[in-house]
Amino acid sequence: MITRIAGGDPSCSNGNCPTVYVDDQAPDTVIIQGNNLDPVSTSAIGDIPAHEGLLRVPRELIISAYEQLTKAPA
Template identity: 35%
Template sequence: MALRFVGIDPSTGQGESPTVWVDEERAELVIQGWKPDAATRAECAAFEVPGHAVGIPEHEQVVRVPARMIATLREACDVAEAAELR
């Protein structure tokens, strides 16, 4: 795996650091964010999408990322998309 660092929360402090990387080999985003509270996790787990099981699979996780990271996420999407086209 070759992770490419894209960016970190511009308002990060010592104890918080939502971060975005791109795995250029797999053309995937890797996101570090805050753990959701129980209410958020429960709401996500109850969300129904046609053709999908309800719930969060054991091998997946919900994370929270601040809106101030939107530009960083867009950049990461561009990097991942370029990697996929290679």
């Protein structure tokens, strides 16, 4: 099951972004939903493999997700 652990901005069109999720089938990973980077930012980073992406998320969202992850059972 995929569970939201942080985020959900009410100003977002569907109230569900940016958001951080965990997946109980892949406990060593975190899923981050957010706005795609603009082409200038993406090109400044360099080559990104086609199967990967870059997301810009608010710092506070990462802190909130960290707080939830440290509470979660291992």
